[in-house]
Amino acid sequence: MLTKQDVPTVECQPVPTRFDTPQWKFWCKHCRAWHHHGGHVEADGTIGHRLAHCHKPGSPYQKTGYFLRPAARFLVGHVCVG
Ligand SMILES: [Zn+2]
Numbered sequence: 409m410l411t412k413q414d415v416p417t418v419e420c421q422p423v424p425t426r427f428d429t430p431q432w433k434f435w436c437k438h439c440r441a442w443h444h445h446g447g448h449v450e451a452d453g454t455i456g457h458r459l460a461h462c463h464k465p466g467s468p469y470q471k472t473g474y475f476l477r478p479a480a481r482f483l484v485g486h487v488c489v490g
Contacts, residue, residue, distance in 0.1 A: 415457065416468075417475040420445070422482055430455075432476060438467035445476055453477060 420434035429446040432455060436443050443461040450456055455476035460469035 415472045415475055417454065417477050419479040420455070420476050421479055432478070434476070436462060436467070436469070438462060438469060439464040447476065449478060 418434045418436075420432040423431040423433050423444065425431040425446075427446070430448060431444060431446050433442045433444045435441075439462050441463075445455070445458050445461070447455040447458075455478065457473055457475050459473045460467065462469045
């Protein structure tokens with residue numbers, strides 16, 4: 409069974425959107441591709457856990473998913489400034 413310590417955290421950056429839900433992307437080193445997710449920044453400073461968007465067989469993210477966290481340079485407090 410997975411514990412939180414087993415799940416990696418990836419830093420993401422905001423993507424301009426006209427939708428109400430913020431959109432994010434990060435460069436996946438396993439797939440060598442951008443993965444996009446939507447979600448709000450939560451009280452713990454992350455965007456929460458996501459199932460992996462990985463399409464590359466064997467990507468370790470496929471087992472665990474990942475926590476998304478906005479890169480610090482895009483945040484003031486918990487407000488995205490990207
Ligand atoms: Zn991936």
